[in-house]
Amino acid sequence: MIWLLFGLLLISVSGIPGLFIDRTRGGGERLACGLVLLGTLLCSWSLLLSISEPLQSFSSNWSVPAGEFSLVLDSISLAFIAPLLLVVATGAIYGLSYWPQQENPDNGRKLRLFFGLISGAMILIFTARNSILFLIAWETMALAGYFLITTEDRKAEARQAGYIYLIATHTGTLALFGLFALLEQAAGTTAFPAVASLPLAGSSLIFLIGLFGFGMKAGLMPLHIWLPGAHAAAPSHASALLSGIMIKTGIYGLIRLTSFFAVIPAWWGWTLLVLGAVSGILGVALALAQHDIKRLLAYHSVENIGIIALGLGLALLGRSYDQPALVILGLSGCLLHVINHGLFKSLLFLSAGSMIHAVGSREIDQFGGLLKRQRWTGLFFLGGAVAICGLPPFNGFVSEWLIYLAAFQPLQQPGSALTLSLLTAPALALIGGLALACFVKVFGVSFLGEPRSKSAAQAHEAKPSMLWPMGVLLLACVWIGLLPGSLRALLERAATDWTGNPTLPPLAGDLAPLSAISLAGWVLLGLLLLFGWWLQRKCRQCRQAPGRIGTWGCGYPFPATSMQYTASSFADNLVRLFRFGLWSKRHGGQVEGLFPQDDEFSSHTPDLVLDRTLTPAFAGIAWLFHWLRRLFQNGVVAIYLLYVALTLIVLLTLLTR
Amino acid sequence: MIGRIALQLAVLLIFAPLPLGVINKTKALFAGRIGPPVLQPYYDLARLWRKGFVISRTTTWVFLAGPVVGLVVPLLAALLLPFGGLPAPISFSGDLILFVYLFGLSRFFTAVAALDTGSSFEGMGAAREVTFSCLAEPTLLFALLVLARGAKSLNLGALFGPQLAGQWQGDASASLGLILVCLFVVLLVENSRIPFDDPNTHLELTMVHEVMVLDHSGPALGMVLYGATMKLMVMSALLVGIALPLRTGSLLLDLLVFLAGILSLAVLIGVVESTMARLQLPRVPQVLVGTTLLSIFALVLVLR
Numbered sequence: 001m002i003w004l005l006f007g008l009l010l011i012s013v014s015g016i017p018g019l020f021i022d023r024t025r026g027g028g029e030r031l032a033c034g035l036v037l038l039g040t041l042l043c044s045w046s047l048l049l050s051i052s053e054p055l056q057s058f059s060s061n062w063s064v065p066a067g068e069f070s071l072v073l074d075s076i077s078l079a080f081i082a083p084l085l086l087v088v089a090t091g092a093i094y095g096l097s098y099w100p101q102q103e104n105p106d107n108g109r110k111l112r113l114f115f116g117l118i119s120g121a122m123i124l125i126f127t128a129r130n131s132i133l134f135l136i137a138w139e140t141m142a143l144a145g146y147f148l149i150t151t152e153d154r155k156a157e158a159r160q161a162g163y164i165y166l167i168a169t170h171t172g173t174l175a176l177f178g179l180f181a182l183l184e185q186a187a188g189t190t191a192f193p194a195v196a197s198l199p200l201a202g203s204s205l206i207f208l209i210g211l212f213g214f215g216m217k218a219g220l221m222p223l224h225i226w227l228p229g230a231h232a233a234a235p236s237h238a239s240a241l242l243s244g245i246m247i248k249t250g251i252y253g254l255i256r257l258t259s260f261f262a263v264i265p266a267w268w269g270w271t272l273l274v275l276g277a278v279s280g281i282l283g284v285a286l287a288l289a290q291h292d293i294k295r296l297l298a299y300h301s302v303e304n305i306g307i308i309a310l311g312l313g314l315a316l317l318g319r320s321y322d323q324p325a326l327v328i329l330g331l332s333g334c335l336l337h338v339i340n341h342g343l344f345k346s347l348l349f350l351s352a353g354s355m356i357h358a359v360g361s362r363e364i365d366q367f368g369g370l371l372k373r374q375r376w377t378g379l380f381f382l383g384g385a386v387a388i389c390g391l392p393p394f395n396g397f398v399s400e401w402l403i404y405l406a407a408f409q410p411l412q413q414p415g416s417a418l419t420l421s422l423l424t425a426p427a428l429a430l431i432g433g434l435a436l437a438c439f440v441k442v443f444g445v446s447f448l449g450e451p452r453s454k455s456a457a458q459a460h461e462a463k464p465s466m467l468w469p470m471g472v473l474l475l476a477c478v479w480i481g482l483l484p485g486s487l488r489a490l491l492e493r494a495a496t497d498w499t500g501n502p503t504l505p506p507l508a509g510d511l512a513p514l515s516a517i518s519l520a521g522w523v524l525l526g527l528l529l530l531f532g533w534w535l536q537r538k539c540r541q542c543r544q545a546p547g548r549i550g551t552w553g554c555g556y557p558f559p560a561t562s563m564q565y566t567a568s569s570f571a572d573n574l575v576r577l578f579r580f581g582l583w584s585k586r587h588g589g590q591v592e593g594l595f596p597q598d599d600e601f602s603s604h605t606p607d608l609v610l611d612r613t614l615t616p617a618f619a620g621i622a623w624l625f626h627w628l629r630r631l632f633q634n635g636v637v638a639i640y641l642l643y644v645a646l647t648l649i650v651l652l653t654l655l656t657r
Numbered sequence: 658m659i660g661r662i663a664l665q666l667a668v669l670l671i672f673a674p675l676p677l678g679v680i681n682k683t684k685a686l687f688a689g690r691i692g693p694p695v696l697q698p699y700y701d702l703a704r705l706w707r708k709g710f711v712i713s714r715t716t717t718w719v720f721l722a723g724p725v726v727g728l729v730v731p732l733l734a735a736l737l738l739p740f741g742g743l744p745a746p747i748s749f750s751g752d753l754i755l756f757v758y759l760f761g762l763s764r765f766f767t768a769v770a771a772l773d774t775g776s777s778f779e780g781m782g783a784a785r786e787v788t789f790s791c792l793a794e795p796t797l798l799f800a801l802l803v804l805a806r807g808a809k810s811l812n813l814g815a816l817f818g819p820q821l822a823g824q825w826q827g828d829a830s831a832s833l834g835l836i837l838v839c840l841f842v843v844l845l846v847e848n849s850r851i852p853f854d855d856p857n858t859h860l861e862l863t864m865v866h867e868v869m870v871l872d873h874s875g876p877a878l879g880m881v882l883y884g885a886t887m888k889l890m891v892m893s894a895l896l897v898g899i900a901l902p903l904r905t906g907s908l909l910l911d912l913l914v915f916l917a918g919i920l921s922l923a924v925l926i927g928v929v930e931s932t933m934a935r936l937q938l939p940r941v942p943q944v945l946v947g948t949t950l951l952s953i954f955a956l957v958l959v960l961r
Contacts, residue, residue: 369775371717382719382769391762392755404754411806419960422802426795426949429757433791436765440787444772444780450715516749520733524759527729531880535721538876539710551713551774552872554861565772565780573788577942 001056001073003049004127007042010035011088012120015113023105029096032112036092036119040085043123047078047085054493057129064132067190071127075494076259079335080126080252083342084245086476088119090469091237094350097463098357099235111151115238118144118246125249131180131190138176138249142169145246148238149230161229164610168216168226175213176253182206183260195500196262203261207268210257218250220309221279224302225610228290231298232362236353239294240346243301248338251308255334258316259498266320266417272313277427280306282608284434285578288441288571289605292362293352296442297345300388303431304341307400308334310424314406319499321418325511326409328504332491332512333402339487340387340395340480347384347473351377354466355446358459364445364567368452373459378447380470385439387477390432393521395480398514404428405512434574441570450561482521485514568603581608662736662746669735672916673886674698676893676923680850683927698886705879713872715775723770723870724877727884730763735891737813739898741915742908745814753801753813757794760847763884764790771869778861782868785938789853789865792945793843799952800836800843804899806959807833821902835955837899842948844892844926846941848885851930853941863935893922 014035018028050056050073059070073081095115101108121144124137146169150162180190186202187193212223219227227247231239254272258264283302290296311334318326354377355370356362371378387394407424410416451457461467480487488507495504505511553559575584582605589601606612632643678695685692694700712720736747737756745752768783804816807824824833846853849866861868870881897918905911936944 369715371719378717386762386765389761389765390758391765392758397755397758401751401754401758405751405811408751408802408805408811411802411811412809422956422960425802426798429794429798430791432758432761433787433794436761437787437791440765440768440772440783444769444783448717448719448769448773449775449780510750513749513751516747516752517755520747520752520755524729524733524762527733528725531725531729532722535725535877535880539712539721549711549713551715551776553776554778559776561775563777564775565777565784570780570784573784573942574791577788577792 001046001050001058001071003042004046004056004073004123005058005071007039007044007046008120008123010039010042011116011123014039014092014116015109018101018109018112023109024102026101028109029101029112032116033092033096036116037089039120040089043081043085046073047082050078066132067130069133070129070191071124072129073127074497075490076252076255076335076497077126079339079490079494080245080248081123083339084119084122084126086473087241087244087342087346088115090346090350090472091115091241094237094240094353094466094469095235097465098237098353107151107153110147111235111238114144114147115241118148118241122245122249126252129192131184131192134192135173135176135180139173141246141249142173145169145230145242148242149234151235151238152233155233157229158233161226161233165226165230168223172213172216172223175209175216179206179209179213179257182209187260192256193260195259195497198260198262200261200263200265203263204265207257210254211271214250214253214257215275216250217247217253218305218309219247219279219302220250220275220305221282221302222609222613224279224283224305225607225614227302228286228295228298228607231301231349232292232294236294236349236356239297239353240349243298243349244342244346247301247305248342251305251312251334251338254312255331255498258312259500264316264319266317269313269316269318269320269421272309272316273421273424276306276309276311276313277424278306279303279309280427280431281434282581284431284438285574285582286605286608288434288438288578289575289582289584289603291364291567293355293364293367293442293446294349294362296364296438297348297352300348300435300438301341301345303435304337304345304388307403307428307431308337308341310428311335311337311399311403311406314403314409314421314424315495315498317418317421318406318409321416323409323413323418324501324504325412326406326418327499327501328492328495328507329402329406329409329512331495331498332507333399333406335491335494336402336480336484336487337396337399340399340477343473343476343480344384344387344394344396347380347470347477348388350466350470350473351381351384354462354470355381355459357462357466359453359455361453361455364442366453367446367456368561368564369448369450369456370459371447373456374447374461376467377462377470380467380474381447382443383474383477385443387481389436389439391436392517393478393481393524395477395484398481398484398517400428400432401517402512437571437574441567445565445567445570449564452561452564482525483518485518488514572603575603575605583608583612658746661743665736665740665743665746666732668740668743668912669732669887669890672919673883673890674702676889676919676926677886679920679923680927680930683924684931687927687931698882702879702883705882706876708875710877711874713774716773716872719766720770720773720872721877723766723773724873724880724884726766727763728880728887730759731884731887731891734759735887735894738891738894739814739817740894740912741897741918742904742911745812748812748814750811753805753811753816756813757797757801760888761794763888767869767881774872776872778864778868779871781862782865782871785865786869789846789941789945792942792949793846796839796945796949796952797843799949799956800840803832803836803952803955803959806956817898817902819902819904821899822904825902829959832955832958833899835951835958837896839948839952839955840892840896840899842944844889844896845929846945847892848889850926852933852936853944855935890919893919896922 021028057072062069121141128134287299315330387396390396390400410418584605771779771783854865
């Protein structure tokens with residue numbers, strides 16, 4: 001455990017030495033990267049030790065009044081910290097070339113300082129066992145996150161996104177203060193209560209406040225308002241960390257919070273299922289309508305948080321209805337998807353960063369034909385896309401499969417109240433289908449076809465120090481997809497840590513045959529490689545005339561690159577289907593008259609909650625108060641005297657009784 | 658194990674192009690033509706295999722990945738299904754999800770390969786394909802839920818077990834009938850048949866699946882075609898497995914019944930194609946959502 005603390009410290013301070021180096025010179029970034037790598041190595045060593053010796057802990061007195069400085073590393077923490085370390089290490093290396101100090105003298109040092117700080121704070125969150133310590137770490141993370149989002153604070157867009165983030169995160173933190181105050185009342189101490197120790201009484205309020213506070217951080221719809229803007233504005237490796245790991249602190253909070261209670265009311269699980277399904281479906285529908293690649297990926301985070309919430313909801317229902325199989329399948333699916341999403345979402349953000357670096361735009365319709373110029377980035381993005389769609393043989397499939405298995409469990413017990421949770425399965429199928437459509441769109445439009453802009457035609461491949469981190473992340477995705485059994489022990493122990501019940505059924509045999517999935521994955525991969533090689537060889541053998549010609553343009557001899565299908569056109573069918581929830585704005589495109597003039601068409605989908613609800617509502621409130629102020633503070637001295645007199649009369653009547 | 662896998666694959670590989678020939682023959686008879694021979698798809702495949710490639714210079718390796726995935730996926734998916742008397746060679750709890758997601762993988766790569774050509778027509782086809790399929794997916798899941806409810810198992814092999822015959826006679830017959838209709842619609846959508854798509858249309862603008870593979874040629878086109886026929890066979894096996902739960906005990910006889918079922922389904926598809934007009938494109942999602950509602954109704958019937 002002491003290694004973890006050392007590592008945590010090293011990662012947190014990694015950006016500080018760089019502050020003393022001249023801002024126009026390099027050097028600080030390599031130092032910071034080295035410190036982060038050393039820190040993650042130390043932490044990984046600690047994690048490895050904890051496999052042989054579970055439940056490592058560390059505690060010492062500190063001068064803060066409430067409780068003691070207490071850290072525990074159990075399997076739930078392990079499942080969150082392991083992907084964190086990988087994402088932080090790869091992000092730090094990636095940042096060397098993506099955001100070099102010499103090209104960004106204004107903000108390079110700031111970025112690295114807060115990148116290290118947020119990583120350290122998150123490790124602390126995942127291990128803290130004291131409310132005060134947890135809140136300190138939480139607030140450090142929240143503020144460091146703000147500075148990451150506003151790295152480019154010269155841009156109005158980044159400032160705006162940071163402002164919304166700050167409001168959202170502090171609203172959430174406010175709820176957490178209430179949550180921990182209530183928890184202290186229930187448990188009697190600021191230390192986290194033991195597993196399954198709290199009574200049912202008063203738990204509902206605690207859960208609701210926790211759901212609000214943690215759900216705000218996780219980005220559950222409709223609390224996701226800060227997420228799209230924030231992830232779009234931050235530098236790509238910071239977005240990878242924010243989207244891959246930081247939003248999971250909310251999920252971690254919910255898992256930890258629900259582990260405290262001995263009895264789980266059924267409505268908790270149902271609430272999470274409904275929120276999960278809404279986040280999943282609307283998240284991916286909103287993602288489909290986006291043109292900005294990073295905003296699109298951010299909406300996919302909302303979708304994946306929805307899938308994670310579905311898993312957690314099923315596990316909670318399993319506890320309410322006393323179904324151990326449902327508990328283990330749901331929680332394993334939830335935790336595995338947390339790990340998986342951390343991996344493939346970081347991979348996607350890093351490769352998106354490489355594209356943005358090469359083309360200089362975030363608009364999908366400015367890319368095109370990048371696979372020819374960025375072979376490796378394209379391959380990595382394709383891997384991440386297949387993984388996030390939950391397709392075999394990658395890791396996303398394994399976790400979604402576990403959640404499906406959990407959703408099918410009620411079939412075994414006919415007639416129970418659980419039957420309604422069967423609907424999780426078709427909801428997941430719809431989410432999967434829409435995610436597939438979305439990633440076909442992104443990959444196809446940006447990497448395939450002909451370049452859609454001049455800068456895309458001149459794009460270059462990223463430097464090796466940006467490619468290697470992506471390769472490592474893709475390998476991790478493939479590893480979990482092909483060898484899911486290697487994580488079995490971790491998932492089983494996490495479920496035990498969560499319920500306090502050591503007799504849960506194992507994740508093997510007929511319940512969840514991970515080895516069969518692994519076998520199917522290998523067979524699929526083997527067959528694909530075999531047939532691919534075969535076709536490639538056959539293709540090479542007869543590579544004679546006429547060989548390569550232009551794409552068939554249906555007889556039209558002068559095809560132009562602008563005639564390719566665009567991202568908006570591709571998504572239009574589905575966006576129209578979801579217009580009841582998206583309300584896209586469409587401008588132009590109406591052809592009039594016999595000899596139509598040039599016309600333009602554009603479509604734009606604002607966020608459902610932020611742009612359609614909250615912004616108008618707050619604008620209305622602001623207008624109301626503005627009006628009230630003008631009414632009361634109108635500058636007429638006589639009226640002010642009247643206020644004084646009225647106040648006096650009110651005070652006299654109240655106080656002289 | 659190896660023998661069973663080989664036998665299953667042999668049945669699939671040998672008989673897969675036959676239903677396509679039967680469909681075309683049925684359509685020809687309805688139109689009063691003699692039509693191509695029933696074995697024409699085999700001749701086509703053999704001819705394509707001998708041809709050379711013509712590949713657009715816009716494309717990358719992804720373009721060839723489409724046919725490969727399209728061929729491998731039905732091969733693997735067929736191993737999860739029982740073919741008449743032949744039990745499923747690979748069977749484990751939860752393989753029905755793998756079955757559904759494998760076809761997702763093939764759709765992903767077919768659509769991506771279409772976008773690789775940079776042609777607006779192929780992009781349009783890909784957009785339509787992913788739209789329709791993602792609406793068909795929940796229906797397939799609902800149908801599998803109904804079957805899993807009856808079999809009390811999550812093995813695709815066990816879903817078509819002997820309990821089906823009892824269910825047809827019991828009170829679950831109504832929902833089985835409903836999901837049969839739903840699965841037939843899914844089959845028509847996924848295999849791009851009329852009324853959702855016309856495989857024989859001659860205008861690129863109106864195609865869905867055909868336009869996606871417009872630029873393929875030679876052996877790659879052969880792989881696409883062969884993959885498509887195998888997909889049709891696998892999806893038909895799903896329907897025939899539900900509709901004909903007959904077990905005589907003799908392996909050969911069961912297999913013959915199964916093949917007869919597949920061919921009569923092909924005739925049925927031919928009849929539908931000859932007697933129906935294509936749906937307007939905006940109508941297709943409505944029909945699919947309606948089918949989903951039907952399948953929900955079927956699930957409610959078995960769960961009550």
